[in-house]
Amino acid sequence: MTSNPNHLMELPRKILIGNDVICQLGSFIRDLNDKATIVSVISGNTVKTRVGKECVEALDSSSLKHKWIETPNASMNDINSSQLMIYQEQPNFIVGVGGGRSVDVAKMISFNLNIPFISVPTSASHDGISSPFVSIRGRDKPYSLKAHAPIGVIADTKLISEAPYRLQASGCGDLIGKITAVKDWELARDAKNEYFGSYAANLANMSAKIIIENSRKLKDRAYIRTIVEALISAGVASCIAGSSRPCSGSEHLFSHALEYVSNSNCGLHGERVGIGTIIMSKIHGLDYNTIIKTLENVKAPTTAKEIDVTEKEIIKSLLIAQSLRPERYTILNKIKID
Numbered sequence: 001m002t003s004n005p006n007h008l009m010e011l012p013r014k015i016l017i018g019n020d021v022i023c024q025l026g027s028f029i030r031d032l033n034d035k036a037t038i039v040s041v042i043s044g045n046t047v048k049t050r051v052g053k054e055c056v057e058a059l060d061s062s063s064l065k066h067k068w069i070e071t072p073n074a075s076m077n078d079i080n081s082s083q084l085m086i087y088q089e090q091p092n093f094i095v096g097v098g099g100g101r102s103v104d105v106a107k108m109i110s111f112n113l114n115i116p117f118i119s120v121p122t123s124a125s126h127d128g129i130s131s132p133f134v135s136i137r138g139r140d141k142p143y144s145l146k147a148h149a150p151i152g153v154i155a156d157t158k159l160i161s162e163a164p165y166r167l168q169a170s171g172c173g174d175l176i177g178k179i180t181a182v183k184d185w186e187l188a189r190d191a192k193n194e195y196f197g198s199y200a201a202n203l204a205n206m207s208a209k210i211i212i213e214n215s216r217k218l219k220d221r222a223y224i225r226t227i228v229e230a231l232i233s234a235g236v237a238s239c240i241a242g243s244s245r246p247c248s249g250s251e252h253l254f255s256h257a258l259e260y261v262s263n264s265n266c267g268l269h270g271e272r273v274g275i276g277t278i279i280m281s282k283i284h285g286l287d288y289n290t291i292i293k294t295l296e297n298v299k300a301p302t303t304a305k306e307i308d309v310t311e312k313e314i315i316k317s318l319l320i321a322q323s324l325r326p327e328r329y330t331i332l333n334k335i336k337i338d
């Protein structure tokens with residue numbers, strides 16, 4: 001019998017997806033709170049150049065005052081300095097605009113200051129778009145922290161489709177990882193009596209399956225919406241599970257280990273997760289050839305060489321992966337790697 005403790009599901013309230021929806025940022029915020037007067041926007045410099053004008057026009061047209069804060073890295077320093085500015089401002093919302101780091105910084109500050117947060121992804125590179133999890137550099141633990149889920153998500157598919165293709169392929173790698181993440185979660189249920197939510201597990205699995213089934217078509221930019229919806233669903237699966245379990249297992253531990261071993265010279269998050277999924281699905285006894293084929297079809301890397309890491313670094317990562325998060329039971333607990 002699996003333990004079944006109470007847990008809180010915190011979900012985004014509004015998700016707007018489509019071409020050019022960034023222009024609706026102001027009315028989107030008004031719909032969430034018609035008394036809102038001021039928002040803080042967090043982004044990197046490149047993103048500000050790309051979408052700053054549209055965002056500012058959208059906020060102005062809804063009579064929302066705004067302060068734009070630039071964050072070069074998602075480091076603890078960035079968070080602390082931006083947080084102080086936002087604390088003094090006391091905005092009604094924090095808007096994180098970017099590919100990953102700025103959204104993470106906004107999410108973390110929103111949690112620390114208890115101010116609702118709106119996620120505006122500019123690429124489809126990972127599932128942090130809609131999840132309550134945040135990865136911050138400069139912590140002693142490499143894995144994600146739990147914060148709040150965004151209250152709203154605006155996914156402008158036109159904007160996202162203009163990001164470099166490599167980011168889109170990386171998003172597919174992050175999604176395919178749900179196959180082994182869910183398998184690891186099942187192991188934890190069986191071996192450790194850990195809470196397991198079938199609905200969240202199925203939802204995460206489904207977002208991987210849609211990538212497998214459509215992998216030949218996904219290179220086409222017209223299919224960006226499929227990837228974005230799958231990433232949002234995966235994030236929502238984490239919200240429902242109340243943990244990152246459905247989205248992050250041994251393949252993510254491997255990815256974190258590789259980052260540590262190679263000093264972060266090891267490709268993008270989803271690229272590492274994709275390669276980790278090949279290895280972990282083989283250890284799980286799953287059909288890893290389908291994983292390879294899918295990653296090849298979407299033009300994501302399938303070998304260490306493609307992300308500039310050595311065989312030695314891969315082996316070292318495999319050896320230390322589980323020790324980075326001992327309490328997260330995965331297939332790496334079950335087998336002896338030497």
Ligand SMILES: [Zn+2]
Nearest residue numbers: 126127174273
């Ligand atoms: Zn991930």
